[in-house]
Amino acid sequence: MEEGKMDENEWGYHGEGNKSLVVAHAQRCVVLRFLKFPPNRKKTSEEIFQHLQNIVDFGKNVMKEFLGENYVHYGEVVQLPLEFVKQLCLKIQSERPESRCDKDLDTLSGYAMCLPNLTRLQTYRFAEHRPILCVEIKPKCGFIPFSSDVTHEMKHKVCRYCMHQHLKVATGKWKQISKYCPLDLYSGNKQRMHFALKSLLQEAQNNLKIFKNGELIYGCKDARSPVADWSELAHHLKPFFFPSNGLASGPHCTRAVIRELVHVITRVLLSGSDKGRAGTLSPGLGPQGPRVCEASPFSRSLRCQGKNTPERSGLPKGCLLYKTLQVQMLDLLDIEGLYPLYNRVERYLEEFPEERKTLQIDGPYDEAFYQKLLDLSTEDDGTVAFALTKVQQYRVAMTAKDCSIMIALSPCLQDARSRFAFSVSVLDLDLKPYESIPHQYKLDGKIVNYYSKTVRAKDNAVMSTRFKESEDCTLVLHKV
Ligand SMILES: O=P(O)(O)O[C@@H]1[C@@H](OP(=O)(O)O)[C@H](OP(=O)(O)O)[C@H](O)[C@H](OP(=O)(O)O)[C@H]1OP(=O)(O)O
Numbered sequence: 001m002e003e004g005k006m007d008e009n010e011w012g013y014h015g016e017g018n019k020s021l022v023v024a025h026a027q028r029c030v031v032l033r034f035l036k037f038p039p040n041r042k043k044t045s046e047e048i049f050q051h052l053q054n055i056v057d058f059g060k061n062v063m064k065e066f067l068g069e070n071y072v073h074y075g076e077v078v079q080l081p082l083e084f085v086k087q088l089c090l091k092i093q094s095e096r097p098e099s100r101c102d103k104d105l106d107t108l109s110g111y112a113m114c115l116p117n118l119t120r121l122q123t124y125r126f127a128e129h130r131p132i133l134c135v136e137i138k139p140k141c142g143f144i145p146f147s148s149d150v151t152h153e154m155k156h157k158v159c160r161y162c163m164h165q166h167l168k169v170a171t172g173k174w175k176q177i178s179k180y181c182p183l184d185l186y187s188g189n190k191q192r193m194h195f196a197l198k199s200l201l202q203e204a205q206n207n208l209k210i211f212k213n214g215e216l217i218y219g220c221k222d223a224r225s226p227v228a229d230w231s232e233l234a235h236h237l238k239p240f241f242f243p244s245n246g247l248a249s250g251p252h253c254t255r256a257v258i259r260e261l262v263h264v265i266t267r268v269l270l271s272g273s274d275k276g277r278a279g280t281l282s283p284g285l286g287p288q289g290p291r292v293c294e295a296s297p298f299s300r301s302l303r304c305q306g307k308n309t310p311e312r313s314g315l316p317k318g319c320l321l322y323k324t325l326q327v328q329m330l331d332l333l334d335i336e337g338l339y340p341l342y343n344r345v346e347r348y349l350e351e352f353p354e355e356r357k358t359l360q361i362d363g364p365y366d367e368a369f370y371q372k373l374l375d376l377s378t379e380d381d382g383t384v385a386f387a388l389t390k391v392q393q394y395r396v397a398m399t400a401k402d403c404s405i406m407i408a409l410s411p412c413l414q415d416a417r418s419r420f421a422f423s424v425s426v427l428d429l430d431l432k433p434y435e436s437i438p439h440q441y442k443l444d445g446k447i448v449n450y451y452s453k454t455v456r457a458k459d460n461a462v463m464s465t466r467f468k469e470s471e472d473c474t475l476v477l478h479k480v
């Protein structure tokens with residue numbers, strides 16, 4: 001980054017989440033990722049630098065080790081001219097979705113992260129003039145808790161995502177319940193994965209975005225303005241999947257294009273090199289818990305048809321979904337088992353506040369921090385050390401439950417065996433803060449209670465009426 005030559009006109013708004021805002025360079029394949037804060041909760045420049053450096057270190061020393069260097073791009077912290085940041089902030093303000101404007105871009109520190117632009121990621125196989133399609137998926141938690149500390153029976157049957165959907169709709173965050181269930185996507189079963197991806201395409205929420213040549217063409221820019229027009233999407237995608245079939249259009253063509261997209265994404269998600277040390281977690285973190293979520297329309301339909309639940313995860317060990325799931329499963333105790341251990345650490349810190357640094361609560365996220373995460377024992381010896389290890393593992397697991405997967409595809413004409421050159425990466429690997437644990441505990445209770453009381457009660461009433469009337473409850477699964 002040539003500091004002196006920074007020109008805000010070369011950068012454009014790219015996207016944002018709850019905690020950071022990203023701008024992309026118009027020509028070069030790089031982005032700048034800035035932190036965001038609620039107004040009046042400004043931090044010092046030194047604190048912001050440290051925060052960003054922690055994110056980089058965590059990516060480099062922890063997530064790269066777990067997920068593999070091919071998938072993790074941790075970037076670097078850069079210092080930018082304050083005038084550039086100020087002008088950039090003014091330039092992009094009008095493009096920001098209203099729902100994200102409760103937080104302001106940090107314009108005071110001058111620090112940001114510089115990362116490769118994963119929507120336009122080029123490898124030696126991606127000729128520069130070739131168009132690039134990129135699908136971003138935020139898959140969320142792919143397993144049902146297996147911890148014996150879970151007290152709500154419902155949590156052993158229905159996954160958190162599916163339960164949370166009902167609370168989100170009730171509170172107005174989204175308009176309708178999605179048919180997507182993370183357990184279907186993580187199943188490794190092609191039919192279930194197709195169903196999951198098609199469901200994401202129907203109701204993208206903040207779990208799916210599609211970019212063409214770095215521009216967002218599909219997905220929610222704002223909670224209040226969902227773009228979900230399949231024929232428009234198919235129009236964008238047709239040159240990628242049916243390059244020679246220039247004239248065909250209409251619903252038949254739309255379905256064919258969507259089917260191709262879903263098939264290609266499934267194939268890419270199931271592919272993968274076996275780098276990274278996620279294998280070190282395998283002995284303790286084999287498939288556990290139920291393989292299906294009772295709320296998934298796919299499994300409901302199978303049950304209604306009297307069919308068996310599909311086979312357990314067939315995810316290949318090298319693929320990113322498998323590795324991400326392994327890291328998610330570092331949450332061995334569930335928040336219900338973890339919360340008392342968090343309280344043990346808290347009590348200790350109240351007595352010995354100066355120990356916070358030694359315990360590496362706020363970093364550094366170095367090799368020693370990573371090594372401690374590999375201890376998967378669940379035998380509580382009553383020590384602060386045990387509690388701390390579980391707390392840190394939980395934070396890492398929560399990070400993996402909230403990250404996104406970027407799949408970049410580029411037509412590849414030379415290679416007759418596959419029509420696309422692709423790259424898969426993971427983003428948003430910021431370690432979840434220690435302080436968020438009480439919030440997680442409260443939210444968990446709220447999600448389960450809301451689902452149990454309202455949805456199940458309603459469901460039971462509907463089901464009993466349906467059975468009385470001997471209605472067919474078969475969901476027609478369209479082959480995609
Ligand atoms: O708690 P969840 O599952 O709702 O996840 C939050 C996400 O909501 P989602 O359900 O994916 O729409 C939420 O996403 P949105 O802001 O809703 O797009 C954030 O990713 C949040 O992380 P952080 O607090 O910014 O670090 C996420 O919070 P964490 O739980 O990961 O801390």
Ligand SMILES: Nc1ncnc2c1ncn2[C@@H]1O[C@H](COP(=O)(O)OP(=O)(O)OP(=O)(O)O)[C@@H](O)[C@H]1O
Pocket residue numbers: 014015016017018019020021022031033115116117118119136209402404427428430
């Ligand atoms: N390296 C990158 N290349 C391309 N696009 C990126 C990159 N990093 C982030 N983005 C885009 O910016 C968006 C916001 O980034 P990110 O998910 O990191 O924000 P966040 O505020 O940390 O998210 P959250 O709401 O989960 O806390 C992403 O959804 C993605 O579309």
